[in-house]
Amino acid sequence: MQKVHRGIEERRERKNVTNHQTIEEGRSPDVPRRFRTILADPPWETHQQGAKGAGRHYRLMSLECIKEMPVGDLAEADSFLFLWTTNTVLRDAYDVAEAWGYVPRVPITWVKFRLGLGHYARNSTEHLLLCTRGKPSIRFRSQPTWINAPVQEHSRKPDEQYAVIERISEGPFCELFARRRPPSNRDWFVWGNEIDSDIVIPGYPVPSDRRHNHQEK
Secondary structure, eight states: OHHHHHHHHHHHHTTTSOHHHHHTTTOOTTSOSSEEEEEEOOOBOTTOOSTTSGGGTSOOBOHHHHHTSOGGGGEEEEEEEEEEEOSTTHHHHHHHHHHTTOEEEEEEEEEOOSOOOOSSSOOOEEEEEEEEESOOOOSOSOOOSEEEOOOOSTTOOOTHHHHHHHHHSOSOEEEETOSSOOSOSSOEEEEOTTSOOSSOOTTOOOTTHHHHHHHHO
């Protein structure tokens, strides 16, 4: 995500404009001003640069760059955050959630039943960290802390995640770092480097921002 790395400097140069103002620039009328649920799968940089690591597949973001994203400005005061993390950066995920204004509550573990990489032990799990801000309504309280789903292409998270999230929380939903539209008939909106994004995040430009900029002219 080379564009994302460059974007952090752009955001610092625009401190005279509030995030509240710039986040809504170029947004279509049918896109909510705030979301009740945020799903994020950041391209973690920490310890992912090896010959077989994530750096071979896509651009990574530093922890500082991720923490400085104005994610809290996208969400309602009472909202959920579901944050994907690996075992290696699990502690960093807690720090990111708190930097975004959320309280980490419980990790929901994706059990892959396939050996992955690892220096001390072979990773066969990833975690969807459930976090809250304020007092969001909990629709379903019997969700177990695991997901059993097959592994697909590199870094792709299981479609089962959407069913889990929709059981627990309310929409509208926004997925950050999305690569494809969620297979759901619920009100999902997306942002990412590899998709036609529905929103603009100031200081974090993605290719589809050109569409929004063109509409504003």
